[in-house]
Amino acid sequence: EIVLMQSPGTLSLSPGERATLSCRASQSVSSDYLAWYQQKPGQAPRLLIYGASSRATGIPDRFSGSGSGTHFTLIISRLEPEDFAVYYCQQFGSSPPLWTFGQGTKVEIK
Amino acid sequence: QVQLVESGGGVVQPGRSLRLSCATSGFTFSNYDMHWVRQAPGKGLEWVAVIWHDGNKKYCADSVKGRFTISRDNSRNTLYLQMNSLRAEDTAVYFCARRSGVWWLRDHYYSMDVWGQGTTVTVSS
Numbered sequence: 071e072i073v074l075m076q077s078p079g080t081l082s083l084s085p086g087e088r089a090t091l092s093c094r095a096s097q098s099v100s101s102d103y104l105a106w107y108q109q110k111p112g113q114a115p116r117l118l119i120y121g122a123s124s125r126a127t128g129i130p131d132r133f134s135g136s137g138s139g140t141h142f143t144l145i146i147s148r149l150e151p152e153d154f155a156v157y158y159c160q161q162f163g164s165s166p167p168l169w170t171f172g173q174g175t176k177v178e179i180k
Numbered sequence: 181q182v183q184l185v186e187s188g189g190g191v192v193q194p195g196r197s198l199r200l201s202c203a204t205s206g207f208t209f210s211n212y213d214m215h216w217v218r219q220a221p222g223k224g225l226e227w228v229a230v231i232w233h234d235g236n237k238k239y240c241a242d243s244v245k246g247r248f249t250i251s252r253d254n255s256r257n258t259l260y261l262q263m264n265s266l267r268a269e270d271t272a273v274y275f276c277a278r279r280s281g282v283w284w285l286r287d288h289y290y291s292m293d294v295w296g297q298g299t300t301v302t303v304s305s
Contacts, residue, residue, distance in 0.1 A: 105291035107225075114275055114295035115217075115225065126280075126293060158225055162290035167239045169215070169227040169290075 072097050074159050074172035082180040089146040091175045093159035098139045103162040106135055106144045109174075110155045118157075119144065146177070154179050182206035182294050184276050189299030192266055202259040202276030202296055210234070210254040213279035215292055216261045218272035218301075228274070229261065233283035244270075266303045273298040 073096040083089055093104070101122035107115040117126040119135035122142055132147040146153055159172040188200040202214070216228040229240035229250040238250050249262040259276050275298045281289030 102288070103290045107292075109225075114297055115277075115292075116295070117280070117291055117293045120280060120289065120291035120293075126291075160225075160227075160291065167230065168241065169230070169292075171225040171227065174224045 071168070072099060072161060072163055072170060074161055074170060076157075076159060076172035076175045078175060079173075080176045080178060082178050083149055084180045085149050085151055087149050089144075089149055089153070089177055091144040091146075091157055091177075093137075093142045093144070093172050095140045095142075095161060099142075099161045101138050101142075104135075104137070104142050105160045106133075107158045107160065108153075108155045109158065115158065149177070151179075153177065182278075184278065184294060184296035186274060186276055186296045186299035189274065189301045191302045191304060193305050194267060194303055196266055197262070197264045198266065198301060200261040200263065200274055200276075200299060200301070202261075204257045204259065204276075204278075207278075207294075208282075209252075209257040211282040213283060213286065214250075214252060214259045215277045215279060216248075216250060216259075217275045217277055217292070217295075218270075219275070219298075220269070220272045223272075226272075230279070231259070263301070266301075268303050271301060271303050273300050 077092045104122040106119040109115040123135045156174045183205045185203045231250045247265045251260045276296045277292035278294040280291045280293040
């Protein structure tokens with residue numbers, strides 16, 4: 071089973087700054103299988119990025135995803151107040167089909 | 181609009197059973213695979229189970245295998261999770277989520293694009 075490791079655990083930044091979140095997989099993952107979610111306290115997760123780099127419907131272009139193989143990155147180019155939240159990466163494993171999440175990165179206001 | 185609404189959560193004793201429901205609206209339910217995902221208090225997300233659009237295939241996490249069963253009723257646009265032999269470690273908020281992309285595009289989409297608000301399950305004596 072592929073394990074996803076996200077870093078850092080917490081990122082302390084100010085509004086307007088750039089956030090770089092990392093997701094590393096224990097084995098190579100197809101880019102098609104990699105997604106990112108945002109979750110705010112008391113809310114359901116929201117899909118941000120699918121296929122490693124495609125923005126979901128309605129997601130602002132300050133969010134971008136990249137990467138391949140075992141290393142994927144989510145970048146928030148300029149943090150807005152509403153972007154302070156926890157971010158999860160997720161991958162799909164095909165045999166048997168199963169989905170796994172990273173442990174999350176919290177982006178907090180510095 | 182597209183909506184998923186979970187229900188059925190509550191407080192239950194260890195070893196007992198509970199059935200969660202996820203009522204959907206705003207889209208053609210029978211065209212989509214559906215997931216259950218849970219989140220223990222203060223913890224991250226854990227995938228629980230998936231069911232194919234027609235109910236013919238189901239897969240679940242090892243942590244719930246043999247105890248939880250995912251099912252669906254396409255005539256009622258509703259997803260279910262039957263949870264048996266509950267343990268304290270099953271305490272969590274349970275979310276239902278739609279797999280991105282209709283079933284005939286399944287090989288192109290591996291994310292979850294619509295989520296319910298969650299229902300809380302507490303397993304405690």
